[in-house]
Amino acid sequence: MHWIEGIVQGILLGGLYAQYALGMALMFGVMKIVNVTHGDLVILLALIGISLADLAGIGPWSVLATLVPIGAAIGWLLQRAMLNRVVGNDPLPSLIATFGLSIALQNAMLVVWSANTRSLPGGGIQQASVEIGPLFVGVLPLIVLICATLLTGGLDAVLRFTRYGRSLRAASADVEAAAMVGVNPKAVYATATAIAVGILGFAATFQAMRSTVAPADGPFQLIYAFEAVIIGGLGSVWGAFTGAMILGVSQAIGFRINPGFGILAGHVVFLAVLAIRPQGIFQRKS
Amino acid sequence: MTTLLSTHGLVAGYGDMRALHGIDFAIGPGETVALIGANGAGKSTLLRAIMGLLPVAADMVTLDGAPVGGAAPHRMVQSGVAIVPEGRRLFAGMTVDENLRVASEHAATPQGTPWTQERVYNLFPILREKARTPVENLSGGQQQMVSIGRGLLAQPRVLLCDEISLGLAPRVVREIYEVLPQVTGQGTALVLVEQDVSLAQRASQRLYCLLEGRITLEGRSGDISREDISAAYFGASHALD
Ligand SMILES: Nc1ncnc2c1ncn2[C@@H]1O[C@H](COP(=O)(O)OP(=O)(O)O)[C@@H](O)[C@H]1O
Numbered sequence: 282m283h284w285i286e287g288i289v290q291g292i293l294l295g296g297l298y299a300q301y302a303l304g305m306a307l308m309f310g311v312m313k314i315v316n317v318t319h320g321d322l323v324i325l326l327a328l329i330g331i332s333l334a335d336l337a338g339i340g341p342w343s344v345l346a347t348l349v350p351i352g353a354a355i356g357w358l359l360q361r362a363m364l365n366r367v368v369g370n371d372p373l374p375s376l377i378a379t380f381g382l383s384i385a386l387q388n389a390m391l392v393v394w395s396a397n398t399r400s401l402p403g404g405g406i407q408q409a410s411v412e413i414g415p416l417f418v419g420v421l422p423l424i425v426l427i428c429a430t431l432l433t434g435g436l437d438a439v440l441r442f443t444r445y446g447r448s449l450r451a452a453s454a455d456v457e458a459a460a461m462v463g464v465n466p467k468a469v470y471a472t473a474t475a476i477a478v479g480i481l482g483f484a485a486t487f488q489a490m491r492s493t494v495a496p497a498d499g500p501f502q503l504i505y506a507f508e509a510v511i512i513g514g515l516g517s518v519w520g521a522f523t524g525a526m527i528l529g530v531s532q533a534i535g536f537r538i539n540p541g542f543g544i545l546a547g548h549v550v551f552l553a554v555l556a557i558r559p560q561g562i563f564q565r566k567s
Numbered sequence: 568m569t570t571l572l573s574t575h576g577l578v579a580g581y582g583d584m585r586a587l588h589g590i591d592f593a594i595g596p597g598e599t600v601a602l603i604g605a606n607g608a609g610k611s612t613l614l615r616a617i618m619g620l621l622p623v624a625a626d627m628v629t630l631d632g633a634p635v636g637g638a639a640p641h642r643m644v645q646s647g648v649a650i651v652p653e654g655r656r657l658f659a660g661m662t663v664d665e666n667l668r669v670a671s672e673h674a675a676t677p678q679g680t681p682w683t684q685e686r687v688y689n690l691f692p693i694l695r696e697k698a699r700t701p702v703e704n705l706s707g708g709q710q711q712m713v714s715i716g717r718g719l720l721a722q723p724r725v726l727l728c729d730e731i732s733l734g735l736a737p738r739v740v741r742e743i744y745e746v747l748p749q750v751t752g753q754g755t756a757l758v759l760v761e762q763d764v765s766l767a768q769r770a771s772q773r774l775y776c777l778l779e780g781r782i783t784l785e786g787r788s789g790d791i792s793r794e795d796i797s798a799a800y801f802g803a804s805h806a807l808d
């Protein structure tokens with residue numbers, strides 16, 4: 282019972298991690314861009330959302346509906362203004378460029394929002410739970426998991442079955458060859474980063490509702506996203522989803538063993554996967 | 568001859584290294600022009616420069632008389648120039664069908680009868696059977712057919728082909744060259760970069776020979792002698808032999 286509960290909690294936590302990880306699967310896995318600001322953008326969007334709720338008096342679902350387009354706009358701008366200059370087969374230039382931006386973002390958020398932790402009022406939904414069999418499951422974590430599943434399925438379908446998805450996969454396979462058949466790689470990449478950061482609008486809303494956020498929290502979200510993507514295997518969005526589940530379950534079970542061991546257990550599983558199956562669980566060896 | 572695509576004193580290179588020193592090249596609608604020359608002569612560089620893959624000045628490349636040099640490759644595709652690149656450059660991890668679809672989904676506005684995936688499959692029936700196969704599982708010849716199909720589906724008025732016979736069995740090379748008249752038949756101009764000089768001569772109406780980034784010979788393919796070609800191909804020192 283104890284363990285089943287742990288696994289269920291872990292899967293629910295994985296739903297949130299999957300929302301961090303999807304954008305990274307797109308940027309790192311597909312475009313080979315390392316975006317160190319990934320976690321900071323979650324926090325930035327969350328803080329914007331909290332301030333919006335505060336100032337405009339809007340509810341959490343309106344915040345979500347606002348943050349997704351704001352995230353998409355930020356992502357598009359980030360790619361156009363910065364990442365398109367450093368994109369290539371080598372992820373190092375993007376890492377260096379966004380590392381600087383990450384520090385600047387954290388400092389700017391500290392100036393605007395101070396170091397206080399904040400959260401987004403959910404109008405009671407945080408306390409609601411449903412009885413599933415022998416377990417009580419929180420309504421909010423369940424919504425998060427359902428959203429994560431739908432987002433993953435939607436993104437996977439876009440990549441596989443749409444004109445846009447084909448052009449993005451072509452550009453990530455061989456960017457020059459894609460340009461040679463008429464694809465405009467910079468426009469395709471700008472849209473991809475818009476999608477990636479737009480999804481972070483979901484992550485930001487749910488993160489702020491489930492727990493708290495503060496300007497310096499970004500690196501944690503970055504690490505969880507990164508670990509989920511690596512565990513699942515680069516370039517597969519369902520892989521990133523499953524990686525997020527594995528990470529969530531590892532943390533939840535570790536927490537049951539010893540509350541101090543929770544986060545560490547996730548890192549240990551990540552390192553174990555890296556050692557045993559460096560290409561990730563879902564990736565064929567190339 | 569009406570000129571469709573031409574270059575004017577085109578210079579291009581890689582960083583500080585200049586690989587082409589003033590190339591004047593022209594091709595008309597429906598024409599097949601061969602580009603020959605030893606390894607490293609600059610043939611691929613010329614095609615890449617035309618395609619917008621290397622920086623060149625605007626007036627060094629003209630299409631329908633308008634300067635287009637240095638335009639981004641996807642813009643060149645939109646104006647009707649496509650390339651079958653050296654080394655095929657297919658999209659790994661995607662099927663034959665998907666590789667072809669990417670091209671047809673970003674094609675130029677067709678001028679004559681549009682190229683469809685169906686027509687490409689009629690040219691190369693084996694590709695129809697392999698439509699759902701990831702391209703990395705195809706043989707070299709089949710991969711080359713996909714690459715040519717991709718070029719055609721861009722609906723080009725000029726198709727630049729870079730060593731499409733490289734590494735293929737003679738039977739496959741014949742198969743590929745046999746379909747080329749169907750391409751030029753509808754007015755598409757073909758630039759053929761080819762290692763096999765006699766094949767290049769037979770398949771083209773005119774040819775250019777490149778040596779160390781300069782054109783050393785230009786003329787009607789049927790009129791040029793073996794001696795002239797080998798002099799132009801290897802340089803004057805060898806011609807004395
Ligand atoms: N990517 C590159 N970087 C630097 N030099 C190159 C590159 N590609 C080709 N070159 C050089 O440019 C010259 C012309 O090469 P290329 O156009 O590929 O010749 P060809 O296609 O006729 O064999 C050669 O000296 C070659 O070494």
Ligand SMILES: [Mg+2]
Nearest residue numbers: 610611612653
């Ligand atoms: Mg070459």
